[in-house]
């Protein structure tokens with residue numbers, strides 16, 4: 001480090017803030033040992049990596065192919081994901097983007113590693129969750145969604161595949177490549193924002209609430225509410241609200257699912273987005289209405305525990 005005065009100005013050796021403003025001292029793939037591939041997209045691959053220098057840390061390294069991004073005109077989505085993760089930095093329920101770097105061929109996102117993978121894996125492993133476990137997971141997902149919406153981010157693809165679990169089985173939401181990041185002035189609109197957005201139903205906050213209803217159903221039923229052989233048949237079931245609760249589905253959970261799964265349907269009495277739980281923030285029917293629902297607040301007698309942290313894969 002430089003002498004008097006210089007120390008304050010001289011950057012730490014080998015440590016410079018990147019575009020994220022995050023000081024990362026891993027500037028190339030040489031700094032990582034590559035492990036298993038965790039997931040692949042049309043222009044990216046996510047791999048479990050460990051730093052080769054101490055302190056040894058595990059990350060999920062997302063490698064994005066520059067040529068493919070340009071060819072497929074995906075630059076906008078790449079930037080939305082980066083900016084969204086930067087905007088959401090700091091919430092424990094959202095995968096953290098530690099830093100980024102690039103080389104001639106690729107962009108690299110150094111992301112938090114969620115050791116226990118997808119929530120969907122554990123729903124399939126256990127068949128379905130008990131009420132206490134469903135509340136454990138849904139309350140963490142809701143906390144992350146509340147934070148996202150407060151920051152003007154709509155995920156738009158919330159599902160058990162994109163809800164990851166860390167080594168302590170804590171929720172870590174990922175995959176913001178299709179998220180909508182509202183401009184500051186749009187976020188400033190606050191309560192009336194949802195109405196502006198609900199013209200384009202696919203991009204309003206309510207699409208995340210719909211997803212919460214589907215996730216809660218799946219946690220307790222062990223299957224999604226809507227299943228069909230084709231997308232067209234699926235869409236028909238959704239707009240007609242054609243789904244059935246299995247016998248024994250808990251009452252409070254049933255009520256919450258019914259109140260969340262009314263947004264995208266065209267059932268006459270619910271065309272108004274305000275009819276949906278969470279759909280009218282200006283009248284106290286915002287995300288707080290979901291958080292204060294009896295599903296989260298009523299006593300559960302069953303002394304069930306969320307799935308214990310499982311043995312390593």
Ligand SMILES: NC(=O)c1nn(CC2CCNCC2)c2c1CCc1cnc(N=C3C=CCC=C3)nc1-2
Pocket residue numbers: 038039040041046060062095111112113114115116117118161162164174175176
């Ligand atoms: N698209 C991504 O950004 C992404 N994709 N994955 C793996 C996907 C596998 C299919 N379902 C969605 C996620 C990740 C991330 C973020 C960062 C991230 C962090 N930890 C894990 N962990 C996993 C552990 C075991 C199996 C799968 C993923 N995965 C990811």
